[in-house]
Amino acid sequence: MVELSTGLSAAALDAIADLERRVVDADGGRLKLEWETLRHRSGDDAEDVLWWDGDRLLGFLGIYAHGAPTLELAGMVDPAARKRGIGTALLDAAQGLCREREHDAVLLVVPRPSAAGRSLALRRGGRLEHSEHALELHGEPASVPAKADIAVRAATPADQQALREILRLAFDWEPPSTATHDPNALVVEQDGRPIGTARLYVEGDRAGIYGFAIHPGQQGRGIGRDVLHRMCRTARAAGATTVHLEVATDNDRALNLYTSLGFEPVITEDYYALPD
Ligand SMILES: CC(C)(COP(=O)(O)OP(=O)(O)OC[C@H]1O[C@@H](n2cnc3c(N)ncnc32)[C@H](O)[C@@H]1OP(=O)(O)O)[C@@H](O)C(=O)NCCC(=O)NCCS
Structure with missing residues (x-):
């Protein structure tokens, strides 16, 4: 069986x-x-x-x-x-x-x-x-003023070290050194300097955003809101009608950001550590 x-x-x-x-x-x-x-x-x-x-x-x-x-x-x-x-x-x-x-x-x-x-x-x-809460956006994200000094582009293997450092600082967590380059990874640049990252997957009419982080020194300046808005627009332009993401239930800052752009909670998921 x-x-x-x-x-x-x-x-x-x-x-x-x-x-x-x-x-x-x-x-x-x-x-x-x-x-x-x-x-x-x-x-x-x-x-x-x-x-x-x-x-x-x-x-x-x-x-x-x-x-x-x-x-x-x-x-x-x-x-x-x-x-x-x-x-x-x-x-x-x-x-x-x-x-x-x-x-x-x-x-x-x-x-x-x-x-x-x-x-x-x-x-x-x-x-x-x-x-974690699972959230979904159906339809257009709420509009956000675009920041002229911010660009979002696909990451290359040469970006990997800088992105690891941003993830380490933003999540206070050591990314695995064995992780290979992900073709869906994005770099957020400010005047050509990497200051953030995310991974955006689009498959058919669904998109998912993972590992979204802005360097702690640049948080709270509206960059995350602008980047999230751009990723949602990119996903929709590629055919996604639903954009999905997950956020830890104690991460009020990110949760507020997502819901203010139009994301709605779908379900809450509990992660249980099992003994070996
Ligand atoms: C979540 C994150 C990506 C948002 O990026 P950001 O550039 O800080 O976001 P913004 O500056 O656009 O702010 C978005 C909202 O976050 C809140 N916020 C951001 N920084 C804040 C700070 N230092 N203190 C209090 N609130 C803050 C604000 O409520 C803001 O909403 P507002 O526009 O109504 O004021 C970023 O804060 C981050 O990397 N955090 C650590 C990693 C993380 O939690 N990632 C998300 C995992 S799901």
Whole structure:
């Protein structure tokens, strides 16, 4: 019944999308499945656990590394197949895969409305590590005066060191030294000097913004607002009707910025650190 999947076939991706629809129809909100990641699995390692009943997918749990030593687990069980131990079996299998990989922590992502998810995390000895709001913008962002000295361009491998330093200072966090150049990374420049970064992904009618940071010395001057507005316009021009991002629940400053541009909360997600 449990399949440890190395890469995901088109049929498996379709089955996961169908299962996601059934779960969201029943539970509302959204699931943190990160389709961009699922569609581009390298196929080098087993990173997804699927529970099949014949050719019907009843459960899924993906392992997400984001180039960092912290592994995240996110998934779902068919509403009609709950309380049969499928979630526990998926988690057992996924934790087994995590143990074979280098990691510093494993976090289970639980949508806050999911009482079953929370109880599974707690039964496994999970400890609430942090929480994030998922937000979405549908339509045009609120207008913002453009700053003439600010430019946003695609990052090159030569920018990597400067961007790591901005991320380190802005998030008070050491970015992994093994991270490779991301073609979706952007550089924010002021008079040609890098002062900020973000990653913008556009896939079909959806876009996502990640790792958005302005150098602490330049924060609070309206640059973040201008850059966010530009990224939303770029995403819309590329065909996205929805722009998605996530923000820690205690980051009031960023949350206010996003909602004032028109982003609306979709769901709150709790990240539980699981014991090894
Ligand atoms: C969030 C961030 C990208 C915004 O960039 P920024 O250039 O500081 O943003 P702005 O100057 O356009 O300010 C946007 C809002 O943030 C608030 N803000 C920014 N700096 C502030 C400061 N020093 N003190 C208080 N509020 C501040 C303001 O409320 C402002 O809203 P306003 O225009 O109504 O006054 C930036 O502050 C940052 O890098 N923070 C650390 C990393 C982070 O939290 N990233 C977001 C992760 S989701």
